[in-house]
């Protein structure tokens with residue numbers, strides 16, 4: 616059997632996208648990769664518990680306590696021989712030093728149809744609030760490569776979600792997760808892992 620790509624997932628919060636990735640690995644939707652490391656930049660993030668329950672190694676790296684935050688991340692990722700880094704609700708912008716070290720090896724899930732409602736300052740519920748304030752009728756989620764421009768890397772997959780009358784940022788966030796993020800993030804992870812292991816064979 617071909618080797619699997621080694622995946623690290625970077626998280627900051629509840630980790631429902633991490634859970635979708637774990638579930639996809641268990642059900643075989645992700646067959647070309649394996650999550651071997653979860654790193655949180657928030658102490659006590661529930662995502663860490665999800666990882667631990669699945670038997671995945673966890674690390675916490677706090678910006679406030681780590682003089683070279685990105686250097687420490689690189690040390691952990693390179694030390695773990697990670698092939699693909701998935702940002703799943705990771706609420707910290709990474710500099711060019713980091714993104715260029717892992718060119719075409721970092722993907723992110725964003726809760727809107729990029730290029731709408733994205734870039735610096737657009738994260739979590741703020742994205743859904745902005746979509747509702749603007750009055751768009753359709754939003755969705757995007758999985759994209761990560762480069763030095765926040766939410767500016769090449770798009771891998773997108774899925775649209777209808778806005779419904781009476782939506783609040785919270786109801787919209789839930790629908791976008793259920794109908795888009797938790798579907799396209801695992802599918803994108805499998806796509807990129809397959810490409811990575813195929814490249815490695817050539």
Ligand code: GAR
Pocket residue numbers: 626627628629630631632633662703704705724725726737738739742792796
């Ligand atoms: C998700 O909706 C994700 O798309 C978003 O944060 C949430 C994390 O939830 N990410 C961003 O806004 C990044 N700009 P989770 O911790 O339950 O996966």
